[in-house]
Amino acid sequence: MFKKALLAGVAASALITGTAMAEGLSGDKVVVGVLTDLSGVYADIAGKGSIAAAEMAVADYGGTVLGKPIEILSADHQNKPDIASTIAREWIDAQGADVIVDLVTSSVGLAVQGIGGEKGVVTINSGAATVRLTQKECTATGFHWIYDTYSLAHVTSPAVIAEGGDSWYIITADYAFGHSLEADAASVIAEKGATLVGTVRHPFPSADLSSYLLQAQASGAKVIGFANAGQDTINSVKQASEFGIVAGGQKLVALLAFLSDIHSIGLELGQGLNVTTGFYWNMDDETRAFAERFNEKVGRMPTMVQASVYSSTLHYLKAVEAAGTDDGATVAAKMKEMPVKDAVVHDGTIAANGRMIHDMYLMEVKKPEESTGEWDVYKLVRTVPGAEAFQDPKESGCALVE
Amino acid sequence: MSVKYSTTPSGTVTGRFSGRASLIIGAILIVALLAAPYVLYPAFVMKALCFALFACAFNLVLGFVGLLSFGHAAFFGAAAYATGYSAKFFGLTPELSILFGGLVGGVFGFVFGWVAIRRQGIYFAMITLALSQMVFFLALQVTGITGGEDGLQGVPRGELFGLISLDEPLVMYYFVVAVFLICFAFIWRVVNSPFGAVLKSIRENEPRAISLGYNVDRFKLIAFTLSAALTGVAGGTKALTVQLASLTDVQWQMSGEVILMTLLGGVGTLVGPAVGATLVVSLENFLATSGLPVTTVIGVIFVVCVLVFRRGIVGEFNAFLGRRKH
Numbered sequence: 001m002f003k004k005a006l007l008a009g010v011a012a013s014a015l016i017t018g019t020a021m022a023e024g025l026s027g028d029k030v031v032v033g034v035l036t037d038l039s040g041v042y043a044d045i046a047g048k049g050s051i052a053a054a055e056m057a058v059a060d061y062g063g064t065v066l067g068k069p070i071e072i073l074s075a076d077h078q079n080k081p082d083i084a085s086t087i088a089r090e091w092i093d094a095q096g097a098d099v100i101v102d103l104v105t106s107s108v109g110l111a112v113q114g115i116g117g118e119k120g121v122v123t124i125n126s127g128a129a130t131v132r133l134t135q136k137e138c139t140a141t142g143f144h145w146i147y148d149t150y151s152l153a154h155v156t157s158p159a160v161i162a163e164g165g166d167s168w169y170i171i172t173a174d175y176a177f178g179h180s181l182e183a184d185a186a187s188v189i190a191e192k193g194a195t196l197v198g199t200v201r202h203p204f205p206s207a208d209l210s211s212y213l214l215q216a217q218a219s220g221a222k223v224i225g226f227a228n229a230g231q232d233t234i235n236s237v238k239q240a241s242e243f244g245i246v247a248g249g250q251k252l253v254a255l256l257a258f259l260s261d262i263h264s265i266g267l268e269l270g271q272g273l274n275v276t277t278g279f280y281w282n283m284d285d286e287t288r289a290f291a292e293r294f295n296e297k298v299g300r301m302p303t304m305v306q307a308s309v310y311s312s313t314l315h316y317l318k319a320v321e322a323a324g325t326d327d328g329a330t331v332a333a334k335m336k337e338m339p340v341k342d343a344v345v346h347d348g349t350i351a352a353n354g355r356m357i358h359d360m361y362l363m364e365v366k367k368p369e370e371s372t373g374e375w376d377v378y379k380l381v382r383t384v385p386g387a388e389a390f391q392d393p394k395e396s397g398c399a400l401v402e
Numbered sequence: 403m404s405v406k407y408s409t410t411p412s413g414t415v416t417g418r419f420s421g422r423a424s425l426i427i428g429a430i431l432i433v434a435l436l437a438a439p440y441v442l443y444p445a446f447v448m449k450a451l452c453f454a455l456f457a458c459a460f461n462l463v464l465g466f467v468g469l470l471s472f473g474h475a476a477f478f479g480a481a482a483y484a485t486g487y488s489a490k491f492f493g494l495t496p497e498l499s500i501l502f503g504g505l506v507g508g509v510f511g512f513v514f515g516w517v518a519i520r521r522q523g524i525y526f527a528m529i530t531l532a533l534s535q536m537v538f539f540l541a542l543q544v545t546g547i548t549g550g551e552d553g554l555q556g557v558p559r560g561e562l563f564g565l566i567s568l569d570e571p572l573v574m575y576y577f578v579v580a581v582f583l584i585c586f587a588f589i590w591r592v593v594n595s596p597f598g599a600v601l602k603s604i605r606e607n608e609p610r611a612i613s614l615g616y617n618v619d620r621f622k623l624i625a626f627t628l629s630a631a632l633t634g635v636a637g638g639t640k641a642l643t644v645q646l647a648s649l650t651d652v653q654w655q656m657s658g659e660v661i662l663m664t665l666l667g668g669v670g671t672l673v674g675p676a677v678g679a680t681l682v683v684s685l686e687n688f689l690a691t692s693g694l695p696v697t698t699v700i701g702v703i704f705v706v707c708v709l710v711f712r713r714g715i716v717g718e719f720n721a722f723l724g725r726r727k728h
Contacts, residue, residue, distance in 0.1 A: 039698075078690065078697070082640070086687060094443055110552055176552060
């Protein structure tokens, strides 16, 4: 009897996979899953704002696609990849999720992209930084939207060097993310003929960065780069200000800082800091209109990750409409054909490895007297075209690129 | 070592029920496990089983020897990496890679135990914590094996004995159930053996056990190594189940989580840790989609548990049955 039940189960699961391949919409609706960090360290850069951004995208699209309703699921993966993968599998198998977005935290991003690839479900990473998503571990249905570690180094360093910052000292968080940022930045610095005076690694996470900052200050380098993230970056910038590093003529560069980080550092301490971003709300009328609506809903201006969730969800829905189905592989192919054009990303294209390529911006944090409001924190230093900012897909090592 | 209980521990666990009642309850649980994937989502039950095994293995030292280890995440995580790596890069079959995980867990456990067993109480806990932090640091730095914070991804489930593919969720499910039941039976056998009786005597009164001529340190070390090896099997099975191993597994929070599971379910009872683990994993999973702050809710539940029923869920249940008998 038990054997029979087992066979029945196998047959049933075969049926389920069978129907998913059919044309049209599976389950007569499109299900968007927002898998994010609602309670941990990334709750500010993604979190509730990401869910709100996905809701805005669905509402802006009209709430239906191909005449069928769009449903949003959301969950807190608590930055644990095993929880994320269990939820993702359950969403896909039991709740008919067609696309999973946000995916902040690199271990989560890689795990869920793997599951999406295996099950033929579209996954769009906005929050995770690791460039591995579009390298060897790329999948036919996996996308990486607004930024990655490669672009962070390749936007900031050349632009800062072009502005005259030809000697560098890098303070690195001692883990894989920091190492890869440092390595990328070092290669760009060498390539552009600037000198790397020294590097120092601090444990992750660190509350007291004074000794590293003093070494950087004493090195006499024109530019001090921070290859760290989140609270480490906030601490670095605040403590650098206490030592009068910027006042002493050295330039600070945060290789990764989000709008929410700058907001909590404040302009007084953060002024003059250079930051790379894929989106800033105060760029033009379109971004301002989008950001104001977001602000009304959430009470904060969107970070680039939240804006990216909006843009990627919208692009997915457009591709479903154009493809006439929610079959993962078909929609993914359609997404790569279509240009990305919305309030967040005005002119983007998607490469075969799933990398969305668009303009990146080098920003400088304003002085307090230049700012007109709480969220008016950046001025544009340089726009870096996508082709320079992102890795050439041919060099990514992704098997999907011919 | 002196983890004191406010209540008298129950002596042998089977003592609560008559032999027949235990058999019936056991049979019901096994049937429930076999039927579960038709009611619940299998991937979720598998994960719960892995953590249940982890908690049961942990309980072997906390509940039956009275050693509070704060380093079990190291065994769990190291084994998860070992199993994942050997399955992915050496092409080991799942049963061999899990055994390899168990072996790695056991070796780490032997080394940890050998260093820490000489100390008692809080010092023992701190030494195990310090050693496990070293393992965490290695996991963070040796990115060639562990992938650093990206984790070891895409672990293949492989083919059982080289014959049966575990990619089918139901087949994998029954494989995990089998691993769990075998290990659980092993723990039951250890606890209800003369060896187990010596362990419990050490927990109750260590100086007396020494005066009776037992080499207490050796018994502790064997128990600790066994617990670590079983924890390794749990970690390895988890790596194959969720197909990844990550820093979450080896972080000190994981050591805390397993203590939480064990205390919630009932320390020193056989099924208690499994119940506690299932509860915590379910909460993590179901609260994830609820919009409530997960860690806060689990914290509140823990506080309530410790204040209201200190023997844990199963411990209180046993005590209730005991009261009715007398």
